[in-house]
Amino acid sequence: MSTTAVEPFDTVDLIRVKRSGGALSTPQIDWLIDAYTRGYVADEQMSALTMAIFLNGMERREIRDMTLAMIASGETMDFRSLxxxxxxxxxxxxxxxxxxxxxxxxxxxxxxxxPQLSGRGLGHTGGTLDKLESIPGWQASISNERMREILDEVGAVICAAGSGLAPADGKLYALRDITGTVECIPLIASSIMSKKIAEGTAALVLDVKFGSGAFIQDRAQSRLLAQTMVDLGTDAGVTTTALLTDMSVPLGLTIGNALEVRESLEVLSGGGPADVRELTVALAREMLTLAGQPDADVEAALDDGRAMDTWRRMIEAQGGDASAPLPTARETQVVTAPRSGFLVEQEALPFGIGAWRLGAGRARKQDPVQAAAGIELHAKPGDAVVEGQPLFTLHTDEPSRFARALEAVEGAWSIGNAAPAARTLVVERIS
Known part of the structure; x- marks a missing residue:
């Protein structure tokens, strides 16, 4: 006579608890994440639960329990032997x-x-792996053993995360994406931190953005997200800090995969746009402080070629040709200033959508991206411009894409008679 295992909880009871604004216990959350991962809890039930969480929130203990349960759903990495x-x-x-x-x-x-485990882009935010895959020969997928070898030999790895890390998060994120529950601080925080803690790093620095082009646009909500994630890392024994940074305007002068690699190489050569260098230096100082080197001269390492040497070794360790030319788009279209004055506005989100429509991003995970597509900016807010001067250039392999990209950025930039007030890029450190 066969028997079926009796589940310790009823999913409907858990939905009712969150629907009524209550808190789930640690055993309930542990069971929920495990049961959803193995398919016992149905998608429609988890959809109801995530919407209840979206509307009523979670206590700090609940968020911690959910994060730990998602970590426990898969494998973890350990770099202590390095x-x-x-x-x-x-x-x-x-x-x-x-x-x-x-x-x-x-x-x-x-x-x-x-050990930088990264992802691909979806929507208007470009993925780090998409950018690097514009380099001829570079491979995103490497084994855990090869990752350790490169960390020992070179010190830096940027690669795709394996499916074994926090599989519950992968399943839950896909559900949230189609049920309108992405922008929920408890769910975002547990999603990000379950993967980062599972990666096994000793310390973690978070760059949490607010503004037009950010995941969460409201500054106060972004700060709450940052503090929640810092608390989760700290609770899990990972030394964690965060920088709250402004994403009201595009970062740097390029949006798009190969275009952004080119700009990154300018920064590694001691140049590049001031804002990209500023944020790179700020995050490097924060990371090295957590690693026990608070006095490291990071600007000198950019200027004297040490960082570039490490870049070349990092790219070549994953099969890339660091000296190969980057792809360029077959077609370009320049937008010029209709009058003289100062560029006063350049809203991030519409420019991100414009680059996406040119082919730099994807609407579905399986969509290909154009390596050379994107937008190159020739001026940033505060810059003086003269009539007829190029403001930005659209890049794509398919000229039929220009019209919709131009529609996306219409009204997202403007020229005025006076320069706007300078904005602060890094607004706060959270620990």
Whole structure:
């Protein structure tokens, strides 16, 4: 006679608890995440639960329990056998956010290991792996053993996360994406931190963005997200800090995969746009402070070529040709200033959508991206411009894409008679 295992909880009871604003117990959350991962809890039931969480929130203890349960749903990595201290960085994403590219080799040039497990872009935010895959030969997928070898030999790895890390999060994120529950602080925080803690890094720096091009646009809500994630890392024994940064305008002068790699190389050569260099330096200082090197001269490592040397070794370790020319778009279209004055507005989100429509991003996970597509900016807010001067250039392999990209940025930029007030890029440190 066969028997069926009796489940300790009823999913409907848990839904009712959250629907009524109550708190789930630790055993309830542990069971929920396990049961959903193995398919016992149905998608429609988890959809109801996530909507209840979206509307009523979670206590700090609940968020911690959910994070730990998602970590326990899969494998974890452990870098304690490395001879180097490990420190990782995570950005909540934005428009033109290519900081991981110069940052990882910069920090690694100080003898620190940077195990950067990254993803691909979806929607208007570009993925780090998409950017690097514009380099001929570069491979995103490597084994855990090869990752350790590169960390020992080079110090920095940027690669795809394996499906074994926090599989519950992968399943839950896909559900949230189609049920309108993405922008929920408890669910965002547990999603990000379950993967980062499972990666096994000793320390973590978070770049949490607010503004037009950010995941969460409201500054106060972004700060709450940052503090929640810092608390989760601390509770799990990972030394964690966060920088709250402004994503009201695109970061740097390029939006798009190969375009952003080119700009990253300018930063690694000691140049590049001032805002990209500023944020790269700020995050590097934060990471190296957590790694026990608070006095590291990170700007010198950019200027004297040490960071660039590490970049070349990092790219070549994953099959890339660091000296190969980057792809360029077959077609370009320039937008010029209709009058003289000062560029006063350049809203991040519409420019991100414009680059996406040119082919730099994807609407579905399986969609291909154009390596060379995107937008190149020739001026930033505060810059003086003259009539007829190029403001930005659209890049794509398919000229039929220009019209919809121009529609996206219409009204997102403006020229005035006076320069706007300078904005602060890094507004707060949270620990």
């Amino acid at each position: 001879s180097k201290t490990t420190v990782d960085k995570h950005s909540t994403g934005g428009v033109g956010d290519k900081i991981t590219l110069p940052l990882a080799p910069l920090v690694a040039s100080f003898g620190v290991a940077v």
